[in-house]
Amino acid sequence: MGRELVTGNHAAGHALAAAGEANRFARGCCGGAYPITPQTEIIELLRGFTFTKGRIVPVESEHSAMGACIGASLNGARAFTASSSNGLAYMAENVFAAGYYRLPIVMIAVNRTLGPPWNIWVDQGDSLMLRDAPWMQFYTGSHQDLVDTILLAFRVAEDARILLPAMVAMDGFVTSHTQMGVNLPEQALVDRFLPPCSIPHRLNTAHPTTIGGLTWPKETERHRRDIEDAMQRVPDVWREAADEFSSVFGRRPDGPIVAEGAEDADVVLVACNTMVQTARRAIQKRREAGQRIGLVKLKMFRPFPRELLRRTLGRVPRIGVLDRNHSPGSGGIFAQELAASLQGRSDCLLQDYIVGIGGGDVTPEVIDEILDDLLRRKTAEAPVWKEVAA
Amino acid sequence: MSCHSPDGVGMTCDHLLRAGNTNCAGCGMSLGLRWLEDALGQEMPFLVIPACCGIVTAGAFPTTAYGVPTAASTFASAASVGTGIAVVNELNGDSTPVVCWAGDGGTYDIGVATVSGAAERNENILYICYDNEVYGNTGGQRSSATPEGVVTSTTTRGKVERKKDIMGIMAAHRIPYAATLSLAHRDDFLRKLAHARGVRGFKFLLMLSPCPTGWKAEPEDSVDLIRDAVQCGLFPVYEVMDGTRYRINVQPDGASVEEYVARQRRYGGARTDLPRLKAEIERQWSWLRTLEREFPAREDEGSVAAGPPGGRESEAALIAPR
Numbered sequence: 001m002g003r004e005l006v007t008g009n010h011a012a013g014h015a016l017a018a019a020g021e022a023n024r025f026a027r028g029c030c031g032g033a034y035p036i037t038p039q040t041e042i043i044e045l046l047r048g049f050t051f052t053k054g055r056i057v058p059v060e061s062e063h064s065a066m067g068a069c070i071g072a073s074l075n076g077a078r079a080f081t082a083s084s085s086n087g088l089a090y091m092a093e094n095v096f097a098a099g100y101y102r103l104p105i106v107m108i109a110v111n112r113t114l115g116p117p118w119n120i121w122v123d124q125g126d127s128l129m130l131r132d133a134p135w136m137q138f139y140t141g142s143h144q145d146l147v148d149t150i151l152l153a154f155r156v157a158e159d160a161r162i163l164l165p166a167m168v169a170m171d172g173f174v175t176s177h178t179q180m181g182v183n184l185p186e187q188a189l190v191d192r193f194l195p196p197c198s199i200p201h202r203l204n205t206a207h208p209t210t211i212g213g214l215t216w217p218k219e220t221e222r223h224r225r226d227i228e229d230a231m232q233r234v235p236d237v238w239r240e241a242a243d244e245f246s247s248v249f250g251r252r253p254d255g256p257i258v259a260e261g262a263e264d265a266d267v268v269l270v271a272c273n274t275m276v277q278t279a280r281r282a283i284q285k286r287r288e289a290g291q292r293i294g295l296v297k298l299k300m301f302r303p304f305p306r307e308l309l310r311r312t313l314g315r316v317p318r319i320g321v322l323d324r325n326h327s328p329g330s331g332g333i334f335a336q337e338l339a340a341s342l343q344g345r346s347d348c349l350l351q352d353y354i355v356g357i358g359g360g361d362v363t364p365e366v367i368d369e370i371l372d373d374l375l376r377r378k379t380a381e382a383p384v385w386k387e388v389a390a
Numbered sequence: 391m392s393c394h395s396p397d398g399v400g401m402t403c404d405h406l407l408r409a410g411n412t413n414c415a416g417c418g419m420s421l422g423l424r425w426l427e428d429a430l431g432q433e434m435p436f437l438v439i440p441a442c443c444g445i446v447t448a449g450a451f452p453t454t455a456y457g458v459p460t461a462a463s464t465f466a467s468a469a470s471v472g473t474g475i476a477v478v479n480e481l482n483g484d485s486t487p488v489v490c491w492a493g494d495g496g497t498y499d500i501g502v503a504t505v506s507g508a509a510e511r512n513e514n515i516l517y518i519c520y521d522n523e524v525y526g527n528t529g530g531q532r533s534s535a536t537p538e539g540v541v542t543s544t545t546t547r548g549k550v551e552r553k554k555d556i557m558g559i560m561a562a563h564r565i566p567y568a569a570t571l572s573l574a575h576r577d578d579f580l581r582k583l584a585h586a587r588g589v590r591g592f593k594f595l596l597m598l599s600p601c602p603t604g605w606k607a608e609p610e611d612s613v614d615l616i617r618d619a620v621q622c623g624l625f626p627v628y629e630v631m632d633g634t635r636y637r638i639n640v641q642p643d644g645a646s647v648e649e650y651v652a653r654q655r656r657y658g659g660a661r662t663d664l665p666r667l668k669a670e671i672e673r674q675w676s677w678l679r680t681l682e683r684e685f686p687a688r689e690d691e692g693s694v695a696a697g698p699p700g701g702r703e704s705e706a707a708l709i710a711p712r
Contacts, residue, residue: 028481030474055477060507064470067463067504071438071474074461077481079474097464203459203475205434205486208404210454212445212462219451 004184008175009038011143011182012108012168013045015150016080018190019106020046020054023078026196028053030072031080032065036087037120038172039110043082062087066094066105073103074211076202078154080105084172085112085126092130098165099134099227101212103199104157105165106150107135111273111324112172113358121359122172124272124325128301128333134227136166136234137302139272141254143180146170148245148253149299151185151193155241158197161233173359174274185249193248231303238300256300259312261287265294267374268313270338271322272298275355275362279322282367293371298334306341313342318349320374323383324356331383352383360389404457406430406437411447411455416609418599418616419444419520421573426489426518429583434458435487435516436479438472440501441465442493443527444520466501468492469508472515480514487516487587493599494521494535498554505594509563512591518571519556519594522601524656530604537624539667541658542604548658552670560594561633569629569639569693571597574617578627578639584696598625606655615653621645623671626678629692637687637694638678647671 006014020029033043033056046056054077057068062083069079083091088109098105109127113119127137138153140146146168153166170176185193201211215223235256246252260280262268269279276297283293296312298305313319319342323332330336335352342348353370356362366388373384406427413420426435437460439445445462448454463471468490476488497505497519508515524542525531531544534554541548560568567589569582586593598619600612607615619625620640624647627640647667651657 027478030477030481032470032474053481055481057473057477057511059470059473060503060510063466064473064504064507067467067470068474068477070463070467071461071471071476072478073474074471075436075475075478077474077478093464094467097467203436203461205436205459208434208457208459210448210451210456210460210462213448213454213460214446214450216450 002183003181005179005181006143006184007041007177007179008143008146008170009041009110009177010045011147011184012082012150012170013042014184015147016042016082016106016108017046017049018185018187019151019154019194020078020080021051021187022190022194023197024052024054026198027076029078029080030054030068031056032059032068033057033081034059034062034065034083034087036062036084038112038176039082039084039087039108041176042108042110062091063094066091066098069105070094070098070101070103073105073199074101074203076197076199078197079103080107082108082110084110085114088126088130089114095130095135096133100223102163102201103165104154104163104197106153106157107165107167108150109167109169110172110176111169119358120172122174122324123357123359124169127167127169128325130167131302131333134164135302136164137169138166138299139169139301140175140299141273141276141297143175143182145254145299146175147182147185151190152238152241152245152253154194156234156237159237160198160200162230162237164227164230169273171273183251189248193245234303235305235308254297254299256305257308257312258297258299260295262294262296262312262316264292265316266292267318267320267371268294268296268316269320269322269371270296270298270334272301272334273324275322275324278362278364279367282364282371286371304337304341309338309341317347318374319351320370321350321352322370323352323354326354326357335383349377349380351377351380353386354383355386356388358389360387362388406456406458407447408455408457410449412449413447414603414609416600416602416612418522418573418597418601418612419447421613422520422597422599425576425579426583429580429587430487433487435489436475437461438463438468438475438488438490440468440492440496442496444491444493446527465496466504468496468501469504469515469517472517473508473511473513476514488514490515490517492517492519493526494519494523494533495525497521498534498556506563509560509565509592509594512565514590516586516593517595518597520597520599522599522604523553524601524604526601526604538670539658539662540656542656548661557596557630561630564633565592565594566590566632567629568594568633569596570625570627571595572616572620572625572627572640573597573600574613574620575627575640578693581693581696582629585693604656607653611653615650618645618650622647622650623675624650626674628678629687631687631691634685635687635691636678636682636685637692638682639693
């Protein structure tokens with residue numbers, strides 16, 4: 001396979017197909033396919049792929065795309081799909097159901113602004129709408145990061161200690177429709193990296209059970225607590241999986257967070273997806289000019305890597321968060337999560353910037369303006385709106 | 391489903407629907423699920439049941455009244471979850487039948503797009519709608535299956551709209567097999583299930599399901615009410631092959647629709663517009679007879695080819711509890 005120049009959607013479709021194909025010696029794979037911009041290429045690619053033991057069902061809605069994944073996973077297959085924006089909103093009920101069933105389904109979320117009004121460009125409001133669903137969430141900043149994270153997502157999701165679905169997000173158009181050089185994984189390596197998918201509670205005539213029936217508060221409390229416990233195990237399982245990934249593919253995947261010059265920094269920006277690359281460039285120039293500015297790329301959002309962030313940002317006096325999302329009446333979601341992680345640190349100025357909503361172009365100049373503001377300010381205030389498209 | 395002990399005594403065996411389920415007395419599901427088991431014989435299905443009375447039937451975790459692998463899906467998702475299960479069965483050469491068991495809310499209303507999608511794709515699913523013509527699980531609200539004139543908690547002066555013709559909708563999908571099931575006609579019921587088992591693709595079976603609480607009727611009248619509904623012509627018993635060839639399985643004997651209506655307080659007693667109801671029955675039968683005359687089933691196709699499994703003919707004996 002080697003290194004190829006492909007779009008983010010192509011890279012994601014390839015990774016999903018390879019993961020599905022890798023389960024051909026077990027119970028095969030199945031996915032639901034329903035188009036929505038900017039994700040559509042992924043399901044087109046999946047529909048065009050010839051699986052040895054798999055079928056991609058061209059369903060009639062996103063709700064049914066996840067329904068078909070649930071059925072397939074309940075019957076022991078590796079299951080996956082992709083969606084965006086209002087498609088994720090329409091799917092939401094079954095997104096929650098998939099996690100509550102403890103099914104290791106993997107979904108690509110190509111981030112797009114929720115409508116109306118209709119806007120096909122990127123922000124993270126769609127996948128973050130599902131932040132309280134029992135799903136792992138990973139945000140990816142480059143094509144390679146995307147491919148690697150998808151494969152890791154299957155491995156971690158299907159681990160017997162986890163058994164939770166995983167969502168892998170990328171920026172609509174900025175990632176999905178641009179081409180970058182990617183090491184697309186060869187099937188033989190994916191076969192080695194992904195063990196046969198095993199769903200211990202799958203439907204089984206030898207051991208009939210009722211999955212998803214009624215429970216009382218007692219069992220429901222335990223069920224939710226079990227999910228939380230599984231979430232807390234994710235970082236360790238991820239680390240093991242990443243080690244295995246390195247030995248199979250010969251490259252190290254990005255970790256749950258990637259910190260660049262954060263330890264001794266006076267100021268750190270926290271961002272996700274492609275804004276990280278833009279910020280990196282702007283920060284590089286400033287570092288060359290002697291400013292001690294760091295960068296934290298946040299990949300793992302669920303579970304939220306609280307400890308890791310606390311360790312990394314523990315002594316940083318000024319933190320700016322780039323939130324390409326907005327929770328009306330509250331602010332940016334990443335900043336809220338980070339503030340909760342750093343609670344008790346009264347010495348830290350944490351400023352939220354809501355930026356790039358609806359696909360507004362976040363350029364290095366925008367990052368510069370944000371850094372200027374962050375360096376200048378005496379106190380943190382309500383989220384600052386950067387209307388970059390004006 | 392491991393046994394049908396001839397005497398039914400000393401049961402160590404399991405059933406599709408176990409004793410201790412939470413169904414109300416006189417619920418059509420109790421009989422329907424038992425006959426489903428009878429039709430499947432030794433074969434265990436995968437059941438998919440959306441949010442409805444059918445999953446409440448199971449009782450609460452960790453116990454369950456279902457003796458077969460059962461997935462409780464979200465309300466609109468029986469046919470999509472069934473799709474995923476059926477696809478993986480096929481990938482693995484597993485012939486376990488996938489049975490979706492859903493009410494009228496999950497079929498006519500919230501799930502209609504899902505059912506339509508699975509039917510259009512001709513997924514290998516046996517879809518059974520137990521139609522009690524009301525949202526029973528939430529306490530008796532109108533659905534699009536509720537007949538005109540019927541009083542529910544959301545149609546307190548009687549429903550204004552007519553009942554949706556779901557059989558017409560399903561037949562229009564040209565699925566290999568669509569049929570109605572009467573709980574007062576066991577042989578026909580079992581023949582249809584036996585036939586459906588042998589058909590590849592999407593099978594849709596519509597069972598009129600008495601609901602004493604929703605129909606405001608006596609539990610012991612349940613089967614009689616279905617017999618009356620069939621015999622007065624309100625609920626035609628027929629089957630459609632490939633959406634194009636029709637066979638009427640039971641000719642109504644002209645039973646009194648007045649009697650049917652009078653035994654259910656949901657019809658609002660004297661306020662029921664009987665002439666209108668009779669005209670609707672006439673219209674329905676004129677339409678159905680025309681279809682059967684112009685587009686008849688071939689003599690050897692459909693449920694006529696299948697004998698009643700188990701050879702047990704007595705209907706009365708089977709209504710008694712196991």
